[in-house]
Amino acid sequence: MAAPKSRWEYLKARYLEHLQIKGYAPRTVESFEAHLRFFLEYLDRETKVRDLTELTSEDLGAYQTWVYFSGGRRNPDRPLALATQSGRITTLRGFFRYLLKQGIILYDPSASLEAPRRGRSLLRSVLSEGQTLNLLNAPNTDSLLGLRDRAILELLYATGLRNEELRRLRLTDIDREKGLLRVRGKGNRERIVPVGRIALNWLTLYLEKTRPVLTSEKAPSTVFLSKNGKRLTPGNLIDLIRKYAIRVGLSDKVTPHALRHTCATHLLRAGADIREIQTLLGHRSLATTQIYTHLDISDLKRVHRAYHPRENG
Numbered sequence: 001m002a003a004p005k006s007r008w009e010y011l012k013a014r015y016l017e018h019l020q021i022k023g024y025a026p027r028t029v030e031s032f033e034a035h036l037r038f039f040l041e042y043l044d045r046e047t048k049v050r051d052l053t054e055l056t057s058e059d060l061g062a063y064q065t066w067v068y069f070s071g072g073r074r075n076p077d078r079p080l081a082l083a084t085q086s087g088r089i090t091t092l093r094g095f096f097r098y099l100l101k102q103g104i105i106l107y108d109p110s111a112s113l114e115a116p117r118r119g120r121s122l123l124r125s126v127l128s129e130g131q132t133l134n135l136l137n138a139p140n141t142d143s144l145l146g147l148r149d150r151a152i153l154e155l156l157y158a159t160g161l162r163n164e165e166l167r168r169l170r171l172t173d174i175d176r177e178k179g180l181l182r183v184r185g186k187g188n189r190e191r192i193v194p195v196g197r198i199a200l201n202w203l204t205l206y207l208e209k210t211r212p213v214l215t216s217e218k219a220p221s222t223v224f225l226s227k228n229g230k231r232l233t234p235g236n237l238i239d240l241i242r243k244y245a246i247r248v249g250l251s252d253k254v255t256p257h258a259l260r261h262t263c264a265t266h267l268l269r270a271g272a273d274i275r276e277i278q279t280l281l282g283h284r285s286l287a288t289t290q291i292y293t294h295l296d297i298s299d300l301k302r303v304h305r306a307y308h309p310r311e312n313g
Helices: 005-019 026-046 059-066 084-102 129-136 144-159 163-168 197-214 234-247 256-269 274-281 285-294 297-307
Strands: 180-184 190-194
Touching: 005 026, 005 084, 026 059, 026 084, 026 144, 059 084, 059 285, 129 144, 129 256, 144 197, 144 234, 144 256, 163 180, 163 234, 163 256, 163 274, 190 274, 256 274, 274 285
Parallel strands: none
Antiparallel strands: 180 190
């Protein structure tokens, strides 16, 4: 790169010295040095970045995706361990915050990066299409509550709504004619989300048959009500999903968020653009969407074997 490599190394050395002065343990500083060295090597090999000030949030989002697929020494075909991913991203964010405070850069391109949550495997929470269909079909729709539950499941899978977003939906947020929802997400930010034909059909059945029975003068204006006509709690929704997951032989750890992961991943696998998925999920940062929607490396290997000219010569 045009910017001398020694410039990057100099800034890295200044940051590590800063950490030592602040009292960080030697092993911690060594770990940070390794993560920063990995990042600088990535810039050198994989990008055309010529100066530190050229780096954008999109560049760092691409780096985060690259980190995920960088694998490890023992299992190069598998995603990098979450702990290592988190270390790489957290270290990078600390480095850029330091550069900003020192006046070396004018804005922090890493501000929108979110380190993956440690101790949780995203791919384990993604259901296959068959598992999803079994879950959707689990409620007994001959009953009023079963009809409600089917509408909830269909809506979560069709839209990728969060637990709170679904529970906060109000009757006035539904445009049945256009098949759209007005959703209030994190930070009370609003977005418009398409419902989908099948989910809209089940939602309409619930609104016409079940909700009038559950409602009362004191009932809230939220779309989905409990059997007592009250607002659903976070636990209500989690228990509802868990009940049907167990019924069809899935893990009792299937949650509303698992359906959010599943919705995004299935869309990505079907060819949806990741920026469109970002809008659907209500993410501020594209990097967050990339973490939610990573494909299993086995999918990429299957596609490669099926379509790459060198594999089909």
